[in-house]
Amino acid sequence: MRTLKHPKAGEIELTRVLYALSDPVRLDVVRQLAHEGTCTCAALDHGRPKSSMSHHFRVLRDSGVVLTRTDGPAHMNELRRDELDRLFPGLLDSVLTVKETAKT
Amino acid sequence: MRTLKHPKAGEIELTRVLYALSDPVRLDVVRQLAHEGTCTCAALDHGRPKSSMSHHFRVLRDSGVVLTRTDGPAHMNELRRDELDRLFPGLLDSVLTVKETAKT
DNA sequence: TCGATAGTTCGATAATATTCGAATAAACGA
DNA sequence: TCGTTTATTCGAATATTATCGAACTATCGA
Numbered sequence: 001m002r003t004l005k006h007p008k009a010g011e012i013e014l015t016r017v018l019y020a021l022s023d024p025v026r027l028d029v030v031r032q033l034a035h036e037g038t039c040t041c042a043a044l045d046h047g048r049p050k051s052s053m054s055h056h057f058r059v060l061r062d063s064g065v066v067l068t069r070t071d072g073p074a075h076m077n078e079l080r081r082d083e084l085d086r087l088f089p090g091l092l093d094s095v096l097t098v099k100e101t102a103k104t
Numbered sequence: 105m106r107t108l109k110h111p112k113a114g115e116i117e118l119t120r121v122l123y124a125l126s127d128p129v130r131l132d133v134v135r136q137l138a139h140e141g142t143c144t145c146a147a148l149d150h151g152r153p154k155s156s157m158s159h160h161f162r163v164l165r166d167s168g169v170v171l172t173r174t175d176g177p178a179h180m181n182e183l184r185r186d187e188l189d190r191l192f193p194g195l196l197d198s199v200l201t202v203k204e205t206a207k208t
Numbered sequence: 209t210c211g212a213t214a215g216t217t218c219g220a221t222a223a224t225a226t227t228c229g230a231a232t233a234a235a236c237g238a
Numbered sequence: 239t240c241g242t243t244t245a246t247t248c249g250a251a252t253a254t255t256a257t258c259g260a261a262c263t264a265t266c267g268a
Contacts, residue, residue, distance in 0.1 A: 004246095010207075011207065012206070012207065013207040013208060014131070014199070014206060014207065014208050015125075015126050015127065015128050015131060015208060016126075018122050018123075018125045018126035018131075018199070019122075019123070019126035021122045022119050022120075022122035022123035022126055023119065023225095023226090027119060027122075040244075040245090041244075041245060042243095042244065042245085048227095048228090049227075049229075050244080050245065050246085051227075051228055051229070051230090051245090051246080051247085051248095052226075052227055052228060053245090054245060054246055054247080055225090055226070055227080055228095055246095056226095057245090057246095058246085059225090070234085070235085070245095071235095072234090072235055072236060072243090072244085073234065073235045073236065073242085073243055073244045073245075074235090074243080074244055074245080075244075075245060075246095087206040088198050088199075088201075088206060089201070090194040090195075090197055090198035091194075091195070091198035091199065093194055094192050094193060094194035094195040094198060095118070095122070095192075095195065097194075099192070099193075102116070102118060103114075103115065103116065103117040103118065104117060104118050104119060127255095127256090129256095144214075144215095145214075145215065146213095146214065146215085152257090152258090153257075153258050154214080154215065154216085154258090155215090155216080155218095155257075155258055155259070155260090156256075156257055156258060157215090158215060158216055158217080159216095159255090159256070159257080159258095160256090161215090162216085163255095174264085174265085175265095176213090176214085176264095176265055176266060177212090177213050177214045177215080177264065177265045177266065178213080178214055178215085178265090179214070179215065179216095
């Protein structure tokens with residue numbers, strides 16, 4: 001559990017970010033993080049098994065979408081908003097904005 | 105070959121669009137379409153086998169990213185820009201903008 | 209109606225992902 | 239140091255994708 005790997009800003013790849021966001025569960029997590037700021041993993045599973053969520057968090061982490069800090073036994077997650085906005089301006093905004101006319 | 109299925113605007117799902125864009129080959133196709141307007145499939149394979157490209161075009165079509173019209177024996181492809189912009193404002197722009205600081 | 213052209217579909221293989229229970233690890237307080 | 243809490247890792251089953259050759263289909267012009 002020690003060190004959780006995160007890509008540096010310069011290593012973040014658009015296609016991987018898009019892939020990470022292309023899953024409904026992960027997109028949901030991202031939206032909640034955007035809305036609530038920082039959350040533990042447990043706060044974001046919706047009754048799903050921990051191991052499944054851990055997988056999704058890893059995809060989000062590895063792609064550079066989410067930053068996970070260790071805080072005691074818990075892991076605090078947050079969006080890497082500033083970095084993503086700098087790299088891919090408008091991307092996160094467009095994904096976080098839910099249009100009534102559009103399907104998730 | 106007859107009728108190529110396309111989702112109506114109201115049926116386009118964000119996660120599927122993101123998935124379609126998350127592949128380097130497809131992202132490339134999308135960028136070229138954005139740049140050149142309308143292209144045949146053949147004009148966009150970069151030496152790749154037809155069957156592979158056909159697969160990618162289908163993903164792009166099924167997700168609602170690309171519209172394919174039949175024009176003689178050829179298929180003309182174009183981005184469904186207006187519809188996508190309406191559904192997911194800013195998404196396409198952000199994906200089409202290549203920042204020097206960011207990896208594809 | 210016979211090519212020639214442009215893509216699709218089929219089928220098989222290899223590579224990746226997803227899911228989730230069970231085992232493991234890390235951090236902290238008593 | 240022993241639980242308790244929180245999350246990761248392992249392992250195995252299942253599912254989904256990507257890739258590409260070969261066969262097929264559609265369209266058009268000669």
